Amino acid sequence: MTYQVTEWSNSPSLKSYTLANFRNIPEIENLSEETKFEMEVVGNVLPFKANNYVVEQLIDWNNIPHDPMYVLTFPQKGMLRPEHYSKMENALKNNLEKDEITKIANEIRLQLNPHPAGQMELNVPTLKDGTKLYGMQHKYKETCLFFPSQSQTCHAYCSFCFRWPQFVGMDEMKFAMQEAELLVKYLQEHQEITDVLFTGGDPMIMRSQIFSKYIDTLLESNIPNLKNIRIGTKSLSYWPYKFLTDSDSQSMLDVFQKVTDNGLHLAFMAHFNHLNELSTQSVIDAIKAVKKTGAEIRTQSPLLAHINDDAEMWAKMWTKQVLHGCIPYYMFVVRDTGAQHYFGVPLVKAYSIFKKAYSSVSGLARTVRGPSMSATPGKVHVIGTAELNDQKVIVLRFLQGRNPNWVQKPFFAKYDENALWLDDLKPALTNKFFFEDEMNNFKKIHPEEDSPES
Numbered sequence: 001m002t003y004q005v006t007e008w009s010n011s012p013s014l015k016s017y018t019l020a021n022f023r024n025i026p027e028i029e030n031l032s033e034e035t036k037f038e039m040e041v042v043g044n045v046l047p048f049k050a051n052n053y054v055v056e057q058l059i060d061w062n063n064i065p066h067d068p069m070y071v072l073t074f075p076q077k078g079m080l081r082p083e084h085y086s087k088m089e090n091a092l093k094n095n096l097e098k099d100e101i102t103k104i105a106n107e108i109r110l111q112l113n114p115h116p117a118g119q120m121e122l123n124v125p126t127l128k129d130g131t132k133l134y135g136m137q138h139k140y141k142e143t144c145l146f147f148p149s150q151s152q153t154c155h156a157y158c159s160f161c162f163r164w165p166q167f168v169g170m171d172e173m174k175f176a177m178q179e180a181e182l183l184v185k186y187l188q189e190h191q192e193i194t195d196v197l198f199t200g201g202d203p204m205i206m207r208s209q210i211f212s213k214y215i216d217t218l219l220e221s222n223i224p225n226l227k228n229i230r231i232g233t234k235s236l237s238y239w240p241y242k243f244l245t246d247s248d249s250q251s252m253l254d255v256f257q258k259v260t261d262n263g264l265h266l267a268f269m270a271h272f273n274h275l276n277e278l279s280t281q282s283v284i285d286a287i288k289a290v291k292k293t294g295a296e297i298r299t300q301s302p303l304l305a306h307i308n309d310d311a312e313m314w315a316k317m318w319t320k321q322v323l324h325g326c327i328p329y330y331m332f333v334v335r336d337t338g339a340q341h342y343f344g345v346p347l348v349k350a351y352s353i354f355k356k357a358y359s360s361v362s363g364l365a366r367t368v369r370g371p372s373m374s375a376t377p378g379k380v381h382v383i384g385t386a387e388l389n390d391q392k393v394i395v396l397r398f399l400q401g402r403n404p405n406w407v408q409k410p411f412f413a414k415y416d417e418n419a420l421w422l423d424d425l426k427p428a429l430t431n432k433f434f435f436e437d438e439m440n441n442f443k444k445i446h447p448e449e450d451s452p453e454s
């Protein structure tokens with residue numbers, strides 16, 4: 001396929017497409033009314049946002065409905081289970097009032113495991129004075145996640161995203177400075193933390209003036225244990241102009257430079273789901289601009305049916321990332337939330353795709369680890385399959401554990417070609433996984449904090 005190369009010197013401005021205006025996109029006007037209505041049905045339950053860069057430069061409109069970038073950003077009928085789909089379909093066909101529709105949407109949403117892996121409750125940190133820090137998560141010893149209130153959205157939404165509940169009921173804006181001070185306090189109380197990971201939504205949705213307030217507060221506080229500032233972002237894929245031509249692009253790059261000039265590592269955790277996201281001159285130029293500040297770009301993505309369940313594509317994507325100086329980091333298993341039934345790839349198949357891709361790239365791209373599940377007990381890596389005492393097993397290990405002692409210890413599950421997630425696996429050779437008792441104790445100590453689904 002060919003892509004038009006943009007002349008980005010004439011700074012495009014961001015145009016967002018949502019449920020309210022997607023019918024005005026010329027390429028969408030050409031689709032059947034049936035397809036547009038399907039999008040409305042799904043889009044009333046799951047979040048939907050695209051933009052002019054994605055629509056004009058990443059989606060190949062000659063390849064509908066299979067185009068990966070189209071499936072990634074536009075709602076597809078299969079993303080809702082049939083019973084949920086018909087519920088919303090009927091609501092729309094009967095022209096119910098807006099708040100009736102919202103009520104039905106929320107009922108469906110609650111059945112989609114909105115807070116997987118104890119995301120909400122198990123990982124909320126507390127200051128010594130008892131203040132609960134809801135804008136933060138601290139699950140693994142070295143790394144603390146920070147959710148600035150101004151980054152609870154993205155330049156476009158990925159249809160598989162486990163953060164979808166944040167996008168369907170947005171939090172109120174809070175004061176940037178105040179939150180950064182709480183973050184500093186927490187980092188000072190927890191000297192084991194070396195990494196702060198800015199996340200969201202997408203932190204690169206923030207204007208540089210807001211983002212720099214957070215960074216300045218961190219840098220000025222001179223926290224000796226803080227070594228790495230990470231930014232989890234999909235901006236290179238969805239809006240590379242953030243680092244090229246937006247009015248704050250240079251000042252954003254200056255913020256990155258300031259971090260590295262201060263002797264900290266700036267780790268740009270870039271989210272790329274498909275090779276096609278690396279196909280424009282703009283993204284290549286944006287990568288160059290970010291790297292010039294001394295930041296390193298590491299890349300990660302879940303493995304997704306209908307989008308990227310193709311070993312050759314992964315191999316090409318990692319190779320291209322390395323060519324442009326990015327470091328392949330994680331291949332994830334898609335989480336047990338939202339449209340997992342649509343995007344999910346069974347663990348055994350995920351492993352075989354990973355193995356095929358990994359074994360066909362240069363060692364420089366083999367920095368990548370996966371497939372990895374971000375499950376309640378930790379990040380669980382599917383190492384492979386094996387036969388032990390004539391029993392077929394899946395071999396696993398923790399890359400990160402709620403208890404750091406769990407890390408690296410191999411363990412075994414019964415071979416199961418259909419299992420999509422850790423909860424689907426049964427222990428092999430033993431009657432429990434080695435971490436189960438400790439995990440259950442942990443949940444008992446925090447009963448009110450247990451997530452309803454686990």
Ligand SMILES: *Cc1c(COP(=O)(O)O)cnc(C)c1O
Pocket residue numbers: 137139140143144145197374379399400
């Ligand atoms: C993945 C993850 C991290 C970062 O883990 P690394 O292996 O250091 O990249 C931190 N916190 C949570 C909750 C995570 O899921």
Ligand code: SF4
Pocket residue numbers: 153154156157158161162163200201202233234271
């Ligand atoms: S950019 Fe990241 S946070 Fe935003 S929708 Fe995509 S996966 Fe989710």
